[in-house]
Amino acid sequence: MSRIIADVKAFALQYMRNPVGAFFALVFPIILLLVFGAVFSQSESPEVPLPVQDLDGTDLSNQFLEIMNQAGTVEISTISPTADIDDHIRDNSLSAALVIPAGFEATAVSNTSVDVILYGDQTVSSYGIIVSTVGAAVEVLDKNLPIDNRTVPPQVVGMETRDIVTEDFVFIDFFLPGIIALAVMLNCLMILSAVSAEYKSKGYFKLLNTTPLKKSEWILAKFIWYLIIMSFSILLMLAIGIGAFGVKVSITPLAFALVVAGIWLFSSMGLLIGAWAKDSDSAAAVANAVGFPMMFLSGLFWQLEMMPEAVQTIAYALPLTYLGEGLRATMIYGNDSGALIDLAVVLVLAVVFFIAASKLMSWKEK
Amino acid sequence: MPSTQLPCYNTVILKYTLSLSAKRGVSLSNKPIITVTDLKKHYGDIKAVDGVSFEVSPGEIFSCLGPNGAGKTTTVEMMEGLRTPTSGSIKIFGVDVTQDYASIRHRVGVLPQDFEPFDRLKAPEAIAYFGGLFNKKMTKQDVNKLIDAVALEHRTDSVAMKLSGGEKRRLGLALALVGEPELLFLDEPTTGLDAQARRGLWRLLEGLRDEGKTIFLTTHYLDEAEKLSDDVFVMHKGKEIARAPPLDLVEQHGGGVSILLRDYAEDSTEKVEAMGFAVERVRNDVKVNLGEGVLVREAIRRLDTSGIQFRDLITIEPTLEDAFISLVGGTIIGGELKK
């Protein structure tokens, strides 16, 4: 055990003194978070998007939309009248939608009360703007209704709100588990492949082989180090995500298990590449060739369902997809059974790559 | 390297080595610590090591001497468990190295020929790291003692990649010593060191030997093998050329003592030859080889009274280089064999 601790300590010093290591562990994920956070914050203001399904299609419904438009706080887009509103909200991950029911005008002018239906997620920061805009528009419309003696006090036209409970996330929430998965992949795969190739070419493995340190202990020490540095990195991401952007994610035991399994998987892949490559340059080239496509094709930054089918097929062949999906499932959707499947996939791949890496990595000269 | 650091090299080493030997009772039995039998390592057609056998006794400095490509590194790395022999056996501390090197690893310190220190660790950090690997609880003082022993106390704040070649080798030696090994394998410990640093290192190695450690080193410096070692194993093209204490080699193969006649008069070479000596002209001097069985004292008397013209005479002892030339047919310059 003391050998492992000694190795973790020495590796930590070397890691943090290497600008590349510190960059990938602590700086790069934060930059991504800040950039995407800023982009997201801008798209939120000044106008909040509000998709509207107008099932009435009359003068009155148009008048109502016009009133909301003039308020300048929401940007109205149109949902096809033929769409099933619940499916549409779920498929497009909407945090708000407004439905003007069929017969809206006819009901109102016949002096009978009628409600527009506002679907919304109360936990989203823009919810308040939408409610007040729609509420105000309803009042204005109601006052201007061409009816004389009202039988339904106080208002003929009203607003009914319905909560959207599923998929109640905003983009930055969606994004954070992706950055965590990405940070795990980059740190473990990219850096460990270069490190182990360097250890080989500089004869560090040979040197260590003359000490009582065992190969398995060295590998274990790397996992421990990555657990430490990644925990630190993830805590930093969560702190900034929550502090600066009000990210709402749940930190579940399953998320922790996924991170551990991810570290195991991508470290093993890194060691495998390092053991196979001739020197650290070719290791870096291979790691880039594996890592960068994975970074963009694994649906970390956008939903896989929105991508072409061919891309989806590729994505499901990439290990990072399962880590990203699993983290998102448990941290955002609370879909632990889905995350469990992803965890299983990551673990199986980890075992496979770990065995391959341990076999191929040699501390002896042939 | 600043030369002012080196004079203290010696005294510091003594302090270090004394404290070590106080801890460990030195036992000097004469059973060999290393027994190598008919060791071979072939790489395809290349016979890097081709059937060598030798024994190393406890408490000695054993040098494996040979030019580039002789097979020294291959031999020593097989002994360190880093390469698998094609055939033959290696026993260290009675253990068959090919079967179970792990059980003796903690008793052996190694300086590889291509040693590179961990680039981003400072010398004290690297030493503490190795202390951990050898399960040694090292205090700051322990670390400093080792740093002093290899005269790196002025470089403790630099990461290893900023050290000079000689400083790196000295750090490598410190790492080899961390585990307080009974046996040291040093593959060309002084290559790349300047003359002064080499001497310092010799003194360090002698100090370690005197406290009972056994040292196996490789070298292509003839003077190093001669001055430092108790036994020399001359290796060439993977094979043993000779094996003996250096003075024995010099005595057996060095060609005997010569006398140099300074500012020798041109015309009397035949006179010396007529006295039964081998003669070789070197500019204004003449080198007279006494051959076997001639006493120096007798030769000087005869030359002095022969009436031959010369200003003065000097006796020249043969060196290991002379023995090496007669054994291998060339000398080693910069690691290369020169005919």
Ligand SMILES: Nc1ncnc2c1ncn2[C@@H]1O[C@H](COP(=O)(O)OP(=O)(O)OP(=O)(O)O)[C@@H](O)[C@H]1O
């Ligand atoms: N891994 C290898 N594959 C093929 N040939 C090798 C290998 N290692 C060593 N050799 C060959 O074996 C021979 C002996 O090499 P070795 O390194 O043992 O010599 P050496 O005495 O240590 O030389 P030097 O003084 O240059 O260090 C050389 O001809 C070398 O080219």
Ligand SMILES: [Mg+2]
């Ligand atoms: Mg060598």
